[in-house]
Amino acid sequence: MSDDLLHEALRSSLDHCVKCTICETACPVSNVTPLFPGPKYAGPQAERYRALGQPSEDSSVDYCSGCGLCTMSCPQGVKIAELNAHARYAVKQRKGVPVRDRIITRPTALGRLGTPVAPLANASLRARPVRVLAEHLLGVHREAPMPKFAGRRFRSWAHAHRSPAAGSRVIYFHGCGTEFYEPDVGEKVVAVLEHNGHRVEIPDQDCCGLPLQSSGLFDDARKYVLRLARALAPHARDGTLIVGNATSCTLMLKREAREILGLEDDPDLALVSRQTFDICELLLQQHDRGALALDFQPVQEIVAYHAPCQQQGHWIGKPALELLALVPGLEVREMDARCCGIAGTYGLKREKYKIAMDVGADLFAQVEASGARLVVCDSETCRWQIEHATQRPSVHPIELLHRAYRL
Amino acid sequence: MSASLHYDVVVLGVGVAGLTAATRLAEGGARVCVLAKGVGSTHLAPGTVDVLGYAPERVTKPAAALPDFVAMHPDHPYALVGADAIAPALQWFAARVERGPQPAYGYRGDLQRNHLLPTALGAIRPSALVPKTMAGGELSAATPACVVGIRVLRDFHASLCAGNLRRAGIPCRAIEVDVDVGRVEANALGLARRFDDASFRAAFAARLALLLRPGERVGLPAVLGLRDPHGAWLDLQHRLGRPVFEIPTLPPSVGGIRVYDALRAALRAAGGRLVLGAEVVGVGREGEHIRAVRAHTSGHDTIYEASWVVLATGGLHSGAIELRSDWSAHETILGLPLHGVPTAGQPRFGGDYFGPQPISRIGVAVDASLLARETDNVFVAGAALPGAEPWREGSGEGIALASGYFVAQAVLEREGAIAAA
Numbered sequence: 001m002s003d004d005l006l007h008e009a010l011r012s013s014l015d016h017c018v019k020c021t022i023c024e025t026a027c028p029v030s031n032v033t034p035l036f037p038g039p040k041y042a043g044p045q046a047e048r049y050r051a052l053g054q055p056s057e058d059s060s061v062d063y064c065s066g067c068g069l070c071t072m073s074c075p076q077g078v079k080i081a082e083l084n085a086h087a088r089y090a091v092k093q094r095k096g097v098p099v100r101d102r103i104i105t106r107p108t109a110l111g112r113l114g115t116p117v118a119p120l121a122n123a124s125l126r127a128r129p130v131r132v133l134a135e136h137l138l139g140v141h142r143e144a145p146m147p148k149f150a151g152r153r154f155r156s157w158a159h160a161h162r163s164p165a166a167g168s169r170v171i172y173f174h175g176c177g178t179e180f181y182e183p184d185v186g187e188k189v190v191a192v193l194e195h196n197g198h199r200v201e202i203p204d205q206d207c208c209g210l211p212l213q214s215s216g217l218f219d220d221a222r223k224y225v226l227r228l229a230r231a232l233a234p235h236a237r238d239g240t241l242i243v244g245n246a247t248s249c250t251l252m253l254k255r256e257a258r259e260i261l262g263l264e265d266d267p268d269l270a271l272v273s274r275q276t277f278d279i280c281e282l283l284l285q286q287h288d289r290g291a292l293a294l295d296f297q298p299v300q301e302i303v304a305y306h307a308p309c310q311q312q313g314h315w316i317g318k319p320a321l322e323l324l325a326l327v328p329g330l331e332v333r334e335m336d337a338r339c340c341g342i343a344g345t346y347g348l349k350r351e352k353y354k355i356a357m358d359v360g361a362d363l364f365a366q367v368e369a370s371g372a373r374l375v376v377c378d379s380e381t382c383r384w385q386i387e388h389a390t391q392r393p394s395v396h397p398i399e400l401l402h403r404a405y406r407l
Numbered sequence: 408m409s410a411s412l413h414y415d416v417v418v419l420g421v422g423v424a425g426l427t428a429a430t431r432l433a434e435g436g437a438r439v440c441v442l443a444k445g446v447g448s449t450h451l452a453p454g455t456v457d458v459l460g461y462a463p464e465r466v467t468k469p470a471a472a473l474p475d476f477v478a479m480h481p482d483h484p485y486a487l488v489g490a491d492a493i494a495p496a497l498q499w500f501a502a503r504v505e506r507g508p509q510p511a512y513g514y515r516g517d518l519q520r521n522h523l524l525p526t527a528l529g530a531i532r533p534s535a536l537v538p539k540t541m542a543g544g545e546l547s548a549a550t551p552a553c554v555v556g557i558r559v560l561r562d563f564h565a566s567l568c569a570g571n572l573r574r575a576g577i578p579c580r581a582i583e584v585d586v587d588v589g590r591v592e593a594n595a596l597g598l599a600r601r602f603d604d605a606s607f608r609a610a611f612a613a614r615l616a617l618l619l620r621p622g623e624r625v626g627l628p629a630v631l632g633l634r635d636p637h638g639a640w641l642d643l644q645h646r647l648g649r650p651v652f653e654i655p656t657l658p659p660s661v662g663g664i665r666v667y668d669a670l671r672a673a674l675r676a677a678g679g680r681l682v683l684g685a686e687v688v689g690v691g692r693e694g695e696h697i698r699a700v701r702a703h704t705s706g707h708d709t710i711y712e713a714s715w716v717v718l719a720t721g722g723l724h725s726g727a728i729e730l731r732s733d734w735s736a737h738e739t740i741l742g743l744p745l746h747g748v749p750t751a752g753q754p755r756f757g758g759d760y761f762g763p764q765p766i767s768r769i770g771v772a773v774d775a776s777l778l779a780r781e782t783d784n785v786f787v788a789g790a791a792l793p794g795a796e797p798w799r800e801g802s803g804e805g806i807a808l809a810s811g812y813f814v815a816q817a818v819l820e821r822e823g824a825i826a827a828a
Binding site for chain 2: 024076251275276312322
């Protein structure tokens, strides 16, 4: 679909806006800063003043973090976050994209650079003078949470790993976070899937392009996501499901790339989009069929669960809660704060770090009050932000299931 | 590609009716999943529970007025659930709010007497059950009121409110206060977040105290916090040394958001599931039995199979019922037959905007147990029910609560009967 047609399709939804303000109540950003006037203003209202091909003078939409809670809350089906993503793209087209945004939005490039020199890279990213310099030169906030390079790649493990020949096939899309920073999470995902009767195939794969898209670099994002679709689709043509633990990246494949980047017509992406499942979504449905292994051993712990915005954007509720409820002894406190603030790379940016921390303040206070020493969350960047802000370790729900299975 | 999940009951809609039905069902042991396209009408409603305000004259004693009212309106939801079914639903609701996430925040009132509270426009709202933070606005009391506008809050005009109240013979005046919230304008929710902060309240009270006259009670827009509104309200009364009451605002309505938060917490505590963003786009139907609904979720649809379905999707205003220019009307989600649709040639609209409007009585056709016609497992609650004109009657929340509670009971009884058999 052309940009114009796509934009028109999104715009047609704005006529359903009845100005009820429900999106305003959902927006985590406008609730803490006047720099973003809120989804109703920046979205359906301002959109009426934006003409295709004409410059837009209002740049406030750059402060939208793209969390998507407005779209999810809208009772009228207005594509608020998607309209805002387009408006952000237009702003970037006009004002240019900072060098920083071209760098921090390429996790594979960064991962390839950092992995071989992980100890040095990790030390540097935690060294005050380096961070101060990076803030001045690049605009990456000195306090912003940085993940640690694992020093090895998940792919190396995956190449050596042989899944049992029996079992139903499933394609594993692991994402960049697992590849470079948390290969152990990927190993646990594979172990839990295999324990539940799956034969796990792990095709070669690259970034989904989400960070580029959320920074308004649409052309580059399209290249990445289509490359990924080409890599995954051949393995899934027979109906095999694709499963991922990186919840924002699976959402990119399921919906955002199609809706925001206008790739509705790409057959590979359409196939991948239909057949991609969030790991907890897949396991809950398996449980619903009575096919989930229930040999959970007790885990005597109180944990806080935060469903990240991008997980909620799957529109599947919170399947992790139902899975974790199966683990004996485990007490799960559901947090009901909106957002941790990080929104991928949003909270790394110098001018947005403080906003991101303010957005997350409700969640951090709830975690503090919950009595939990461990925070469970489906998205890696959110986990890093939560660890940074609460000084508590944060894990993917699968890591807890893995523990309970004693794999 | 679609995937499926099974529940005892799928509830469609996340307004007061849907949340009440779902929570009551989950408390009764049913496995419940609420599906909603978006957040419901709670955020637009004042947060009071209006049961019967006008019939058609203003009602002072709902309990006394209800028997005549249901006798005269045999297809009204109250007639179907029975006037006696309202009070238990109200008590249930009040108890859930008291257990809710906002400490000590609660409601006051019953069906014996309507509170008469001011609206933001200075009209009089007769309401049976009201937040304690609003109860002090009782207009039958003689104490003069000072309605306080907060200049940064758009859509609340103290002089308009007080002027209309004075015209109705109620002693009151209006003042405006400036507060610094770091932006040129704020909505009620933005202000409520500021009122959660004790130091902000202290500064506000200090400024306001200078403008008050002895013996006045203080009416503020309903912005006294979301985290601990009861505490914020007590704190302001203490600082000002006089009664303070909240007046519901235009949306986003803080009082309504508190209702959502309380019912959402009660649903969570009872183990019910909520899926937001899941628009129902298809139905699995075998004769009169709705076996499943298909929800549009990201990437692929999800099939939710259930023994029972509760339809609490609202009426014409929410888009759950659609009226076309060719006089045809449709329930848009399950395609259920409607009741009360004006036939060709009959009036759909009344000439008086605030007078009777035939279209507003359109709803899903149900039997006396609120079971939808032509189905054997779909119950209907809230504004989707026919026969009511909630804004004229002042009955919206009462209908939502009473019917939501009623259909939950109906499902639980049938489940129990099945289990016993």
